[in-house]
Amino acid sequence: MIQVFFQYDFLTYSLYTGLMIGFMAPFLGVFLVVRRLSLISDALSHITLSGIAFSLLLGRYYPFFAGLNPLYMGMAFSVGGALFIERLRNVYRYYKELAIPVIMSAGIGAGVVFISLADGFNNDLFNYLFGSVIAIRQSDFQLIGILTIVVSIMIILFYKEWFFLSFDEDQAVVSGIPKRVLHTLFIVMVALVIAASMRVVGILLVSSLMTLPVAAAIRWARGFRQMFVYAVIFGEISVVTGLVSAFHLDVAPGGMIVMVNILILLISLALTKGKQG
Amino acid sequence: MEILQQLTFLERGIIAGLIIGFICPLVGAFLLVRRITIISEALSHITLTGITAGVFLSQAVIWLNFVNPLYTGFLFSLAGSLLVEKLRQIYRHFQELAVPIILSSGIGLSAVLISLAQSSYNEWYSYLFGSIVTVTLNDLFFIMFTGLAALLILGAFYKELLSISFDQEFAETTGISVNRLNFFFAVLVALVISMSMKVVGILLVGAMVTLPVAASIQIAKSFKQVIILGIIFGETAMIAGIALSYYLNIATGGVIVVAGVVILIITNLVKRLTQAGTAAS
Numbered sequence: 013m014i015q016v017f018f019q020y021d022f023l024t025y026s027l028y029t030g031l032m033i034g035f036m037a038p039f040l041g042v043f044l045v046v047r048r049l050s051l052i053s054d055a056l057s058h059i060t061l062s063g064i065a066f067s068l069l070l071g072r073y074y075p076f077f078a079g080l081n082p083l084y085m086g087m088a089f090s091v092g093g094a095l096f097i098e099r100l101r102n103v104y105r106y107y108k109e110l111a112i113p114v115i116m117s118a119g120i121g122a123g124v125v126f127i128s129l130a131d132g133f134n135n136d137l138f139n140y141l142f143g144s145v146i147a148i149r150q151s152d153f154q155l156i157g158i159l160t161i162v163v164s165i166m167i168i169l170f171y172k173e174w175f176f177l178s179f180d181e182d183q184a185v186v187s188g189i190p191k192r193v194l195h196t197l198f199i200v201m202v203a204l205v206i207a208a209s210m211r212v213v214g215i216l217l218v219s220s221l222m223t224l225p226v227a228a229a230i231r232w233a234r235g236f237r238q239m240f241v242y243a244v245i246f247g248e249i250s251v252v253t254g255l256v257s258a259f260h261l262d263v264a265p266g267g268m269i270v271m272v273n274i275l276i277l278l279i280s281l282a283l284t285k286g287k288q289g
Numbered sequence: 290m291e292i293l294q295q296l297t298f299l300e301r302g303i304i305a306g307l308i309i310g311f312i313c314p315l316v317g318a319f320l321l322v323r324r325i326t327i328i329s330e331a332l333s334h335i336t337l338t339g340i341t342a343g344v345f346l347s348q349a350v351i352w353l354n355f356v357n358p359l360y361t362g363f364l365f366s367l368a369g370s371l372l373v374e375k376l377r378q379i380y381r382h383f384q385e386l387a388v389p390i391i392l393s394s395g396i397g398l399s400a401v402l403i404s405l406a407q408s409s410y411n412e413w414y415s416y417l418f419g420s421i422v423t424v425t426l427n428d429l430f431f432i433m434f435t436g437l438a439a440l441l442i443l444g445a446f447y448k449e450l451l452s453i454s455f456d457q458e459f460a461e462t463t464g465i466s467v468n469r470l471n472f473f474f475a476v477l478v479a480l481v482i483s484m485s486m487k488v489v490g491i492l493l494v495g496a497m498v499t500l501p502v503a504a505s506i507q508i509a510k511s512f513k514q515v516i517i518l519g520i521i522f523g524e525t526a527m528i529a530g531i532a533l534s535y536y537l538n539i540a541t542g543g544v545i546v547v548a549g550v551v552i553l554i555i556t557n558l559v560k561r562l563t564q565a566g567t568a569a570s
Contacts, residue, residue, distance in 0.1 A: 117496030127543075
């Protein structure tokens with residue numbers, strides 16, 4: 013089953029990329045869920061779509077952008093959106109939860125307009141929306157590899173601070189942790205991971221890789237550390253089985269990865285029935 | 290009925306758009322004050338699953354080929370809205386997880402079904418991003434019927450819904466059955482989402498529900514004003530979107546949403562200016 017992934021270069025790339033994403037997305041997802049921000053990943057993935065569409069549109073008119081990997085523009089939009097959400101939360105002081113649907117709608121709306129203008133309603137767009145096993149190029153692989161290293165370093169450096177902030181924000185601020193800086197740093201990393209995961213999992217499904225493994229892990233874990241371990245294990249299982257089965261069944265990998273995740277979640281819910289999550 | 294049959298495809302699209310532009314902000318206002326606008330996103334994604342399942346079934350099973358995907362979409366949307374409530378009870382400490390779970394599973398399942406159903410991608414794009422030129426007479430009937438049903442539910446339970454939305458505990462003590470009303474509300478939202486889908490597109494229905502009321506709440510002084518202004522904004526976005534998309538040849542849903550965003554930005558500016566004005570005087 014899996015041998016074929018080592019015979020062809022592009023399949024090897026997508027497998028390794030998938031493994032990196034299967035580690036990063038659930039790991040950051042744990043922080044997101046504990047801080048009750050899980051919806052932010054949906055908003056950011058939608059805004060990434062407008063970034064990619066914008067890059068495709070520019071590519072039609074300026075040769076410079078045609079050669080540029082659309083991932084960069086997607087990342088830029090994603091990070092911009094992440095910072096903008098924080099601003100919107102201040103505008104709607106009484107309805108803070110509005111910020112996410114507003115960004116989500118604006119992101120996808122602008123994305124659709126850009127795509128229309130670029131005449132991009134073709135199979136390529138479907139790969140962006142739902143992922144693809146064969147779309148990973150060497151440049152994507154390298155970019156995501158660098159990102160994984162950066163994210164890992166960040167996690168090692170700031171694990172304690174984020175941990176503290178997630179559980180007792182007031183106490184953390186009192187003890188002198190720079191909340192704003194750390195929070196912004198965290199959201200920027202989430203934005204980058206979302207943009208990176210997009211190639212394999214697809215824009216519409218990235219957020220599920222950040223929430224579903226964590227939702228299953230919550231049911232099992234007895235502590236915060238265990239939650240990371242379970243979430244990453246579930247994430248990796250889903251990515252590998254999803255990729256392999258998607259290749260053999262010729263369906264969108266994003267869909268298969270999510271289906272495996274849901275299966276894991278359902279099994280977890282059934283086995284841990286009666287437990288308060 | 291005969292008048293309806295004589296309509297051109299463009300007129301059908303515009304009528305459908307106007308109905309949607311009226312009802313979406315109406316329901317959106319209730320979602321807004323209950324702080325669950327995000328639920329419209331989850332339900333729209335699960336509606337996509339219903340649609341893909343409908344298309345897939347009509348291809349795979351011959352005696353099912355009369356099924357209009359809009360109906361399966363509605364059924365899934367309804368099931369999804371009930372499931373969200375159930376998930377909220379399971380994850381009592383992480384209630385907000387329910388929405389992303391439903392959202393992801395909805396879109397994940399539809400991705401698989403889309404790959405399996407061997408239709409051309411273009412058909413899916415009109416479901417995903419909306420298109421006024423594909424509104425058939427049947428679709429128009431569906432939209433009118435569901436729109437009417439939504440209005441009836443809203444008219445019959447307006448007071449109760451209002452009281453639940455603003456003060457659930459008070460509503461309970463006055464003898465309103467919260468569970469029953471929540472069920473009707475779920476039906477209402479599911480109806481609105483599945484009716485809007487054909488024109489605005491699944492990925493953009495949430496925008497139609499959220500953006501007009503997000504704009505109107507900035508300048509409205511009462512709940513009634515939120516609704517009225519929301520409807521005005523919704524219709525404006527709809528008309529501007531349809532006109533622009535027709536002349537510029539861009540996907541309808543996208544332009545409608547961008548028009549909604551522009552309205553939102555303008556209202557924010559207006560609010561800021563009036564606030565600055567009162568502060569200065």
